[in-house]
Amino acid sequence: MSAVPVPPPAGRLAPALRRIGPVRLTLTAALLTGTVVLLGHDRAVRHAEACVSAFLVRRTWGPEARCLADNTLYRVDGVLAGHTVTIGCSAVVLLVPFVLVAALLLPVRRMPAVVTLGSLGVAAVVVATVNQLRLLTIATGIHLWGLERGYGVTHVLAGSIVSTVGIVLGGLTFLVLLTRGARAVGRG
Template sequence: MNVYSSEIPLPKLGRHAGKSRRPANKNINKALRTAGALGIVAFAVFLVWQIPVAATWEAHVAAWWLNPLLEKGVTSHGPYYLVWIDPDRLIAFNVTSECSAVVLIAPLLVVGAFFILSQRVSWLRGLAGIVSMLVIVIVTNQARLGLIAWATQTWGISPGYEISHRLVGSLLGIAGFIASLIALILVSGLRRARTVKEEGGLP
């Protein structure tokens, strides 16, 4: 048996082989995150534009869950939810643009969009953080509307409405905003910006 040997040129495989696809994948990921962030900001703008519609829905939801809880029930009409404070006196509470949860949701959506754009959070956790924020803001604002209705029915316009709307309701709204921002940060798992330490210069 004869054995022959020959030198066949082989491609040189450096330590960076297989990394050529990384820049392309990184660009795709960046493009997707940019599109997602712009979509979230666009949704925030849409909500602000549709505040009257959102306020109407908030009034309907408040009337729905307050109806079995308050005396004589609660109904709604447009952006108003109506509560009996006396046997013959019906009060209509107007969910104005300033009272809508959208006022708090819109800026927090923009914050969430920046989180996703910064690439410091994963897609899944970023979206979960935004959903958690939405739930907290909506529930807190509904609790505020319910508190105002209950206090007014219990103690009348003064001091019930005055205290629950201007003092306690405002504090509850602020607490809800802070809690939703904390939830957005914690659930999203926001990471610090990573610093790359280079040794010996660029390879």
């Protein structure tokens, strides 16, 4: 009686990794690594988002808006006010589900890598843009109704609505581009 050796888990994994291919594995690893790096350097990302927010507030409400660290500061009725871009308010956190879906799709050879990454890029632009509109909505509420009332109404109510719309728009954009792109590449 002879025993058939069971290959170790690494031995079973190697053929699967070869089928995926080194380019797709590298793209998947780079995407996940890049996301972890962005999340790890969230202060720099939030600073950039606060500066974009300050630019939009300057264009909308006057020249005094500035960014300082992760804060967007401006004057309302002569008083320095503003809003802070926290990690929960950052577009990077909103994009994590999209990155995870893309990381699962990249190894699948039926889905072209360029379509997956392009769809993710467009969805990221949509989500980041809508997130900036959310921050502008908060600044607008503060300008119109004062710091306490304006922030309360726009951050909790309007901000949640705008964020939800942004995530839904980003998700729909991602799915539409994925499905249309895959079909176009399959036909071409």
